[in-house]
Amino acid sequence: MIDVLSALLVLAGVGFYLTGSIGLLRLPDLYSRLHALTKADNLGLGLLVAGLALHSQELLTVLKLLLIWLAVLAASAASAHLIARHARRQETTS
Amino acid sequence: MAHKAALTLPGIMARTAAMAGIWWVITQGRADSWLVGAPAVAVATLASVQLSAHAPSRFSLLGLLRFLAMFVVESVRGGVDVARRTLGYRLRIRPGFRRYRLHLRDPRARVLLVNCISLLPGTLVSNLDGEHMEVHLLDAGEDPEPDLRRLEQAVAGLFGVQAEKRNV
Known part of the structure; x- marks a missing residue:
């Protein structure tokens, strides 16, 4: 039962990663693409981490997975903001 | 506004504990890793204190x-x-x-x-x-x-x- 649930979570996570990549390819401009990447990847990794945590059920491993999720979130939010800001500044000054 | 205040000793100890906790989680609690971990925790705490010397807020x-x-x-x-x-x-x-x-x-x-x-x-x-x-x-x-x-x-x-x- 837990295995099934954990597999479903991982699959859903992969689905959102796929969505993020499709968005990256289909969306027309830099800002919209950043939307797809930040949001879909956050949820994708979150589901992946939830699935793996359920699978391992070892406290230290679960904590480590959570730490990885937080680190990736911080990095992706910060880099998305920096990319958007840089693009925006070039647009408005040139 | 951001007013700088000297960090209190309990504040520094809390940060050290937090950094040590992160190291403990990353290394999955391996005892022999502390040879590298102890200096890393010290440096990380120092960096954290240097970068944010704000007064501790009432964390809820x-x-x-x-x-x-x-x-x-x-x-x-x-x-x-x-x-x-x-x-x-x-x-x-x-x-x-x-x-x-x-x-x-x-x-x-x-x-x-x-x-x-x-x-x-x-x-x-x-x-x-x-x-x-x-x-x-x-x-x-x-x-x-x-x-x-x-x-x-x-x-x-x-x-x-x-x-x-x-x-x-």
Whole structure:
């Protein structure tokens, strides 16, 4: 039962990663693409981490997975903001 | 405003404990790793104290729980929203920019708010200048202001600070 649930979570996570990549390819401009990447990847990794945590059920491993999720979130939010800001500044000054 | 205050001893000890905790988790509790870990924790604590010498704020546990609940719900909403817009036969987007006034003054609260806004459905902070932020919207026809205000309140609650009332 837990295995099934954990597999479903991982699959859903992969689905959102796929969505993020499709968005990256289909969306027309830099800002919209950043939307797809930040949001879909956050949820994708979150589901992946939830699935793996359920699978391992070892406290230290679960904590480590959570730490990885937080680190990736911080990095992706910060880099998305920096990319958007840089693009925006070039647009408005040139 | 950000007033610098000397960090108290308990504050430094709390940070050291937090850094040691992170190392413990990363190394999965291996005892022989502390040969490298102890110096790393010391340096990380030093860096953390150097980078943020703000007075410790009243950190609220209830605020944290409320913030986390909102964070999870909004993450799911944001992910589903972006999937809905991009996976259809036709893209359902109308991108545009808007400016909003920031109601938070605490610099750490601001950083957290700006980073979390990218998680809300259809919003991404593209620029910050002083009291205003410029937000990129996937659908400029929808007004995300109520969502932004709710998030601002949640972040304010987490840091135990007040988001100033609207006086535009």
